[in-house]
Amino acid sequence: MEPITFQAAEKRSAELRDELNQYAHEYYVQDQPSVEDFVYDKKYQELVEIETEYPDLITPESPTQRVGGIVLEGFEKVVHDIPLYSLNDVFSKEELIAFDERVKKAVGHPVSYCCELKIDGLSISLKYEQGVFVQGATRGDGTVGENITENLKTVKSIPLRLKEPLSIEVRGECYMPKASFVKLNKQREEDGKEVFANPRNAAAGSLRQLDTRVAAKRNLSTFLYTLADFGPLESTTQDHALNEMSRLGFRTNPEHRVCETIDEVWEYIENFHETRDELSYEIDGIVIKVNEFDLQDELGFTVKAPRWATAYKFPPEEAQTTLLDIDWT
Numbered sequence: 001m002e003p004i005t006f007q008a009a010e011k012r013s014a015e016l017r018d019e020l021n022q023y024a025h026e027y028y029v030q031d032q033p034s035v036e037d038f039v040y041d042k043k044y045q046e047l048v049e050i051e052t053e054y055p056d057l058i059t060p061e062s063p064t065q066r067v068g069g070i071v072l073e074g075f076e077k078v079v080h081d082i083p084l085y086s087l088n089d090v091f092s093k094e095e096l097i098a099f100d101e102r103v104k105k106a107v108g109h110p111v112s113y114c115c116e117l118k119i120d121g122l123s124i125s126l127k128y129e130q131g132v133f134v135q136g137a138t139r140g141d142g143t144v145g146e147n148i149t150e151n152l153k154t155v156k157s158i159p160l161r162l163k164e165p166l167s168i169e170v171r172g173e174c175y176m177p178k179a180s181f182v183k184l185n186k187q188r189e190e191d192g193k194e195v196f197a198n199p200r201n202a203a204a205g206s207l208r209q210l211d212t213r214v215a216a217k218r219n220l221s222t223f224l225y226t227l228a229d230f231g232p233l234e235s236t237t238q239d240h241a242l243n244e245m246s247r248l249g250f251r252t253n254p255e256h257r258v259c260e261t262i263d264e265v266w267e268y269i270e271n272f273h274e275t276r277d278e279l280s281y282e283i284d285g286i287v288i289k290v291n292e293f294d295l296q297d298e299l300g301f302t303v304k305a306p307r308w309a310t311a312y313k314f315p316p317e318e319a320q321t322t323l324l325d326i327d328w329t
């Protein structure tokens with residue numbers, strides 16, 4: 001390609017960055033690619049050539065920054081301004097009904113619930129300043145986590161810049177899709193390496209890598225589910241917050257549903273208990289949250305968990321076809 005002037009390179013690289021980030025958003029966040037891979041690859045190659053010629057044109061959100069390439073000494077500690085709470089679990093319909101009774105007694109009237117699949121991955125917290133991804137951390141003990149920003153930058157579904165210049169913090173799950181888990185373990189077996197016990201461990205092991213190029217190759221993904229620091233956003237319900245996070249460019253789980261009664265919640269639980277093997281990711285239950293944020297505030301927290309949420313845990317899968325038995329190709 002004939003060398004181009006800096007001005008032409010500046011304009012062209014900005015066009016390519018926006019175009020490639022839009023293609024990546026459609027592919028990794030919306031699961032609806034609008035172009036074939038070779039179209040993306042060709043434009044990506046052009047951007048690499050321009051950035052190689054003019055390194056000053058590289059920006060934090062350039063798609064070329066997703067491949068990793070630094071080896072960290074270790075992970076710094078991060079103190080979470082807003083704690084990441086855990087959930088009180090329930091294991092039966094009776095316990096779920098008791099949860100609903102406690103909530104109704106405390107607020108004095110029936111409430112609607114936002115039901116979400118309980119993704120079996122690693123809890124992460126993402127901080128943005130004026131729309132730019134500035135820090136990613138593990139949950140840790142809920143108050144102190146580890147700074148894994150460099151590894152999370154390689155996770156393609158995590159936006160490096162939001163659609164609006166907001167300063168917010170969101171939380172969610174980083175997970176490894178079942179098909180990627182099977183492929184990784186087959187490769188590790190061939191390489192004589194120890195295999196991962198489950199996708200959650202594989203995701204955790206990938207994010208604990210000090211060499212970011214390793215994390216970049218592990219095909220990790222995310223579902224975000226908590227608006228922690230709202231910034232200027234004004235969601236009043238969990239369901240609305242999920243829709244806002246999706247609008248801002250985050251990947252959220254499409255199966256969330258508002259249920260008006262605990263019976264509807266139970267229907268939702270039974271449905272996904274039966275069909276979860278069809279999902280491309282592992283879930284270990286259902287998270288049920290009081291939908292209205294003002295009622296969540298009224299209910300508050302115990303020492304470790306919100307009074308306004310519970311997790312219905314599925315019984316461990318006995319004699320279930322294991323992931324390795326299923327042909328994921």
Ligand SMILES: NC(=O)c1cnc(OC2CCCC2)nc1N
Pocket residue numbers: 085086087116117118119120121173225226287306309
């Ligand atoms: N694994 C999940 O999919 C998941 C985990 N946690 C939460 O909510 C937090 C927010 C307040 C307490 C728990 N939602 C989820 N969907």
